[in-house]
Every structure is written in structure tokens, then in C-alpha cells.
Amino acid sequence: MSTKTHYFSEEPAGDFATKPLTVELTADKVQVLTAPGIFSPGGVDKGTRILLDEAPAPEGTRLLDIGCGWGPITLTLAMLAPEAQVYGVEVNPRAAQLTQMNAERLGLNNIRVSSPQALDESLTFDTIWSNPPIRVGKEVLHEIMQTWLPRLSPGGNAYLVVQKNLGSDSLQKWLVQTFPDLETSRYASSKGFRIIRVHRP
Known part of the structure; x- marks a missing residue:
């Protein structure tokens, strides 16, 4: 299969035809827009949930x-941190556009969405949440981790959800070896997924 058809492609296939979807994000149900050619267009995937x-x-x-x-x-x-500035980075321009559209629909003015390259390199982050794209392969996944985890602020935490049978334990081991200045541990396990916590002391 060509990577052009993958959700992590910079050139998503098919028409950009949005459809409304009702999802539960915090305690409330909200209506968002999704479209073909992105990750989990049918709703909140299991790992993210x-x-x-x-x-x-x-x-x-x-x-x-x-x-x-x-x-x-x-x-x-x-929604959980209305006083904070929230950054979403995404290589798939269709997905990035949908996040921006959904932020506007929900009246969330504290969101900035961009490609990874467009984000100011001097920014550091107090909290990182991610369901990283494991299927891009180890080399690209490791590159993603090496790009963003060093940008944790002092005292900051990253929470990464990874399916156990897609290599969560080996990723955790790699994180320990690669980032000796960060504290990596298993935060939670649920339904075949692990949440890995990475903390900058």
C-alpha cells in the first residue's frame, strides 16, 4: 500500500467531504466534523479514549x-485547561484543518494548529498528550519522540498511549535508554494499551 493512502500522509486521498459526528470528549457530548483520509474518521479511537x-x-x-x-x-x-495555550501538530493538512474547524465550532479560542515544521522551535511544553502514529515505523516514530520530548518544560509531563501488541514496552525501554535526563515509567494499563509517562524533573 502506498503511504499516500495512509492517514499520516501529507497528501490525503479522496475528496475532502466533511461529515458531522457526535462524540464524548470530556463529560459532555459535542458535535465535530470528520472526513475521509484521516486517522479514525468514525469517532474517538480506543487508544485515544x-x-x-x-x-x-x-x-x-x-x-x-x-x-x-x-x-x-x-x-x-x-476544554480542560481554558487558560492554557494548546498546540496541535499534524502532518496531514486535512486533519489539521478539521481540528481548526472543530475548535471554531466549539468556541475554543486557545488552540493553535500547525504542521510540526511551522511551530516555533523555542517553545517548550508543560504537558504533552499523544496517541503517536505507531504505524509510521520505528525510525519515524523515534524521530518524532526525539523532536518533541526534549521540549518538555522543567516539571513537565508527557503521556503517550500505545497498544501493547504494537510495541509499547519496547518503546518505553527505548525512551529510558534515549532520554536519561527524563524519567520514563508506565502510568497505566487498560484494554491492551499502555500509557507511558515521561517526566522532566
Whole structure:
């Protein structure tokens, strides 16, 4: 299969035809827009749902969602922390556009969505939440982690949800070896998924 047809493609296939979808993000149900050619267009995927349910409340003034898709994590962070600035980064322009559209629909003015390259390199983040794109392969996944985890602020925490049978334990081991200045641990396990916590002391 060509990567052009993958949700993490910079050139998503098919028409950009939006459709409304009712989802539960925080305690409330909200209506968002999704479209073909992105990750989990039919709703909140299982891993993201576990992250939203299990991760502690976000802390700090700058929050980041790595690979925001149509926006479930970004939108939730913005609703939980209305005083914070929430950044969603996404390589798929269609998904990034949907997150921005959904933020506007929900009246969330504290969200900024961009490609990873367009985000100010000097920014650091107090909280990072991510359902990282495991299927991009180890090399690209490791590159993503090496780009963003060093940008945790002192005292900051990242929470990454990864399916156990897609390598959560090996990723955790790699994180421990690669980032000796960060504290990596398993935060939670649920329904075949692990949440990995990475903390900057």
C-alpha cells in the first residue's frame, strides 16, 4: 500500500467531504466534523479514549498534542485547561484543518494548529498528550519522540498511549535508554494499551 493512502500522509486521498459526528470528549457530548483520509474518521479511537479517561488533568500554560488528527486530544486539552495555550501538530493538512474547524465550532479560542515544521522551535511544553502514529515505523516514530520530548518544560509531563501488541514496552525501554535526563515509567494499563509517562524533573 502506498503511504499516500495512509492517514499520516501529507497528501490525503479522496475528496475532502466533511461529515458531522457526535462524540464524548470530556463529560459532555459535542458535535465535530470528520472526513475521509484521516486517522479514525468514525469517532474517538480506543487508544485515544483510554488516554482521555486515564491521564491526569493537564497542568501548565503550554500544552501539546503530537499528531492531532481531527482533534479529540487537542479539543479536550483546550476544554480542560481554558487558560492554557494548546498546540496541535499534524502532518496531514486535512486533519489539521478539521481540528481548526472543530475548535471554531466549539468556541475554543486557545488552540493553535500547525504542521510540526511551522511551530516555533523555542517553545517548550508543560504537558504533552499523544496517541503517536505507531504505524509510521520505528525510525519515524523515534524521530518524532526525539523532536518533541526534549521540549518538555522543567516539571513537565508527557503521556503517550500505545497498544501493547504494537510495541509499547519496547518503546518505553527505548525512551529510558534515549532520554536519561527524563524519567520514563508506565502510568497505566487498560484494554491492551499502555500509557507511558515521561517526566522532566
